[in-house]
Amino acid sequence: MGDLSREELISLARTQAERIAAQDVRIAELTAANEALAARLARLEHLLSRNSSNSSSPPSKDDDPGRTPPAVRKKRDTPAGTRGKQRGAPGSNLAWSDAPDQRRDRFPEGVCGCGAQLTHARDLGVVDRYQQVEVPLMTATLTQYDQHAVRCGCGTLHTAARPQGAGAGPVGYGPNPQAWAVYLMVVHFIPVQRCVRMLQSLTGATPSPGFVHGMLSRAAALTSEVDKRIRTLITLAYAVCCDETPLRVGPKEPKPGRKKADKYLLVACTQWWTHYQVGDRDLATFTAFVVKDLTASVVVHDRYQNYDSAGLGTLVHQLCCAHLLRDLDGAAEVYPDAVWPKRISDAPRALIHETNVAREQNRPGIDPQVKAKLLYNLHHGVLVGL
Incomplete structure (x- = not known):
């Protein structure tokens, strides 16, 4: 450095200043890129941590590669070693009946140690009572109905009608096996082949798979008017829960532009009524x-975008409480030191519990003081969170 001239030192200082300035720019660019990558990584980690317990993600996605499975929830605060129903849940048991369908007296049988027959022993009365609920053995029976024709004195001919549920052929199944087939398939989602085997095992009847499957369309035709009435009753309800779920029905090959051939079952239900609609998940x-048609109701649903479409008219929406509670569980994971996620989630859970208790006790609503306290906790928890 001592051999450099003044002009060379000035030139070197300028070069170093330019290099430092360029390095500052590069450092700033790398810092910004690093922050962007860190934010992106945090976002990806957050998305991978979402599951059915802390978001609207369905349970079927919990096993996807890289996805964090739902955390094992702590058991409820119950004494160690206890079994049975949860605390606060309504109990159920086989209750004693004062009006049994049948009464049967039972006496000791056999021979006494002295050699005398117990059938000749003196009756001392009833010393024990026991009631047993039994289901009679079901066996398919074949009944032949002979429809007669009669002629009135006026000359008019009258022919007896076939029994209820009879088809056009000479042999068929009655209303009970038909109802069993529909019940097993619709209520319990049992496949047709297994439904046939169950009917055969339980009753001895051997309906064909075609007959069992055909009962779905027959039942649908018979319940069309009932379905219209249920739909009308649902439109009169104050709150209606709506949801949609995929079904494996319809063609095997998807329509052009679709990935799957599945149909969707749309459900609208109240405490008393349920209406179904099979179709696509489109508008x-x-x-x-x-x-x-629920313009006068509160529509409770998930975040699927079609519920918010302007084509459905002006609706009053409420996000499903299950989704809200999952969101709050997710917020508790993102903000582990914060109190407000638990404070907010405790309030709707308590409100739901108090509502169920009031309904069981035939009260018109929740106690006003309890309701006010829970709403206070809910509102102030939201304010803290915001």
Whole structure:
């Protein structure tokens, strides 16, 4: 350095200053890129941590590669070693009946140690009582109905009608096996082949798979008027819960532009009524669904975008409480030191519990003081969170 001239030192200082300035720019660029990558990584980690317990993600996605499975929830505060129902849940047991369907007296049988027959022993009365609930053995029976024709004195001919549920052929199944087939398939989602085997095992009847499967369309035709009435009753309800779920029905090959051939079952239900609609998860199906007629109700649903479509009219929405509670569980994981996620989630859980208790006790609503306290906790928890 001592051999450099003044001009060379000035030139070197300028070069170093330019290099430092360029390095500052590069450092700033790398810092920004690093922050962007860190934010992106945090976002990806957050998305991978989402599951059915802390978001609206379905349980079927919990096993996806890289996904964090739901945390094992702590058991409820119950004494160690206790079994049975949860605390606060309504109990159920086989209760004693004062009006049994049958009464049977039972006496000791056999021979006494002295050699005398117990059938000749003196009756001392009833010393023990026991009631047993039994289901009679079901066996399919074949009944032949001979329809007669009669002629009135006026000359008019009258022919007896076939029994209820009879088809056009000479042999068929009655209303009970038909109802069993529909019940097993619709209520318990039992496949057709297994339904046939169950009917055969339980009753001895051997319906064909075609007959069992055909009962779905027959039952649908018979319940069409009932379905219209249920749809009308649902439109009169104050609150209606709506949801949609995929079904493996319809063609095997998907329509052009679709990945799957699955149909969707749309459900609108109240405490008493349930209306179903099978279709696609598109706006055309939603428009044909009952939801567009719920303009005077509170529509409770998930975040699927079609519920918010302007084509359904002006609706009053409420996000499903299960989704809200999952969101709050997710917030508790993101903010582990914060109190407000638990404070907020405790309030709707308590409100739901108090509502169920009031309903069981035939009260018109929740106690006003309890309701006010829970709403206070809810509102102030939201304010803290915001």
